[in-house]
Amino acid sequence: MKPSIAIIYDKFLVQGGGERVCEMLVQAFPEATLYALSAKPRAFWEQRLGRRVISPPLGDLFSSRFLVSALYPIAALLMTLIKVKADVVIAYSSSCGKYVRLDCQKSILYSNYPNRGLYQPEKMISSRLIRVLLAPIMALMKPVECRQIYKYDRKLSISDTSRRAMLDFAGIDSEILMPPFNEQAISAVAPSATGDGRDYFVLISRIEPEKELEYVIDAFRMGPRRLKVIGKGSLLTQLRRTSPDNVEFLGYVDDSTLSRELAGARALIFPSEIEYSLVPLEAIFLGTPVISFAAPAMHEILIHVDSGQPDANALFYPEKSANALRGALARFDDIDWDTEAIKNGATRFGRDAFTARIRDIVYGTAAPAP
Numbered sequence: 001m002k003p004s005i006a007i008i009y010d011k012f013l014v015q016g017g018g019e020r021v022c023e024m025l026v027q028a029f030p031e032a033t034l035y036a037l038s039a040k041p042r043a044f045w046e047q048r049l050g051r052r053v054i055s056p057p058l059g060d061l062f063s064s065r066f067l068v069s070a071l072y073p074i075a076a077l078l079m080t081l082i083k084v085k086a087d088v089v090i091a092y093s094s095s096c097g098k099y100v101r102l103d104c105q106k107s108i109l110y111s112n113y114p115n116r117g118l119y120q121p122e123k124m125i126s127s128r129l130i131r132v133l134l135a136p137i138m139a140l141m142k143p144v145e146c147r148q149i150y151k152y153d154r155k156l157s158i159s160d161t162s163r164r165a166m167l168d169f170a171g172i173d174s175e176i177l178m179p180p181f182n183e184q185a186i187s188a189v190a191p192s193a194t195g196d197g198r199d200y201f202v203l204i205s206r207i208e209p210e211k212e213l214e215y216v217i218d219a220f221r222m223g224p225r226r227l228k229v230i231g232k233g234s235l236l237t238q239l240r241r242t243s244p245d246n247v248e249f250l251g252y253v254d255d256s257t258l259s260r261e262l263a264g265a266r267a268l269i270f271p272s273e274i275e276y277s278l279v280p281l282e283a284i285f286l287g288t289p290v291i292s293f294a295a296p297a298m299h300e301i302l303i304h305v306d307s308g309q310p311d312a313n314a315l316f317y318p319e320k321s322a323n324a325l326r327g328a329l330a331r332f333d334d335i336d337w338d339t340e341a342i343k344n345g346a347t348r349f350g351r352d353a354f355t356a357r358i359r360d361i362v363y364g365t366a367a368p369a370p
Helices: 017-028 042-049 065-070 072-079 128-150 160-170 183-189 214-220 236-242 255-264 279-285 296-301 322-332 339-344 351-363
Strands: 005-009 033-036 083-085 088-092 101-103 106-111 154-157 200-204 226-230 247-251 268-270 290-293 314-317
Touching: 005 017, 005 083, 017 042, 017 088, 017 351, 065 072, 072 128, 088 351, 106 351, 128 160, 154 160, 160 296, 183 255, 183 279, 200 255, 214 226, 214 236, 214 322, 226 255, 236 247, 255 279, 268 279, 279 290, 279 296, 279 339, 290 296, 290 322, 296 314, 314 322
Parallel strands: 005 033, 005 088, 083 101, 088 106, 106 154, 200 226, 200 268, 226 247, 268 290, 290 314
Antiparallel strands: none
C-alpha cells in the first residue's frame, strides 16, 4: 500500500514558474492532498489542479504577493493553524507554506529561494519607508524561519544558486533537485515549424520592479529591433505608456500563444538575476536561443556560446544595463545558431526524469546526497 502524500505550496496567485512546478508535483502524486495559504481565483486553480486547495481561515484575504510579504508574520501564523497529517509531506515552499504543523513519518522541504521578503526585502517591497517600518518585525522572524526549515527531515533546493542562498542566509545546507519543464504540454501546443521569418525578440516575465525590466526597454529604444513582452504585473501600464513603438506588450497569453511566440522569436531575452526559471528551458526546447544576463543560475541551465560546447544555446552579457544588452544583441546577429543543437540542451530537464527522482525520494529508495 502506497503511503499517503500531502503537498504544501505557499500561495496560488500568479501563473508563474513556481505554480508550474507545483502542478507537476501534483501530477507526480495524483492522490496527494494539497494545501496553500490562498488560491485566487479558487475555482480556476482547483479546476486546473484537479483537486481542492485546502487553506486556513482568512487565508484568501492574502490576494497579492505584496500582502504576503508585508504581512508575512500573519501569513505564517495562519499556516500554523493547519495540521497536515500524512505519511509523507512535501512542502514546495520558500515562504509561509512551510509553517504548517506536521504529523507525518517523512517530511521534505523543496525550496526555490530563501524568503526574499525576509532576507532581501528591497526585491519585494519598493517603498523604503515600508521596509524601514517592517525591519524590526522581519528581524524577529528570521530565527523563526530557520526553525521552520530545520524541522523538515530532508531539504532540497531547485539550483546551486538557491542552495548557496539558503546556506548564506539561514545557515542550512540542502541537496539540489532541478525542476523540469513540461515538454509534453509544450509539444501539444507548439507550432510544428518555426520557419525562417523570425523578426522579433521576446521577453517573458512578471512585470514587477524586482524583475528589472526597464533597462531592456532602453536597450531596444531608438533601435531597429522589435521586442514582444509577455506577462502582466504592477508596472505593465507604466511601461506600456513609456515604451517606444518597437516594443509591444502582449500582457497575459495562453500556453498556445506563448509557445508560438517563443518558437517564432529570434531569441528570448532573459534579463533578471534569479535562482532558476523554466522559461529559458521552454525556449531552447523550441529551438530558440537565449540572450541572458550572466546570472550564476543561468550558467547552471544554459550553455554559453563561448564555452566551445557543441550544444551552445545562449549568449550571456556581463551586467544589467542597456549598453551591455545592446552589445549582446549586436553580437547575436553574427552567430550562426544550430537549432537542433539548441534543442539538445533541454533534454536533461525533462519531466519524466524529475518525476522518477522525486518518487524515489518520497518512496524511500533514493538516499540523501553526500
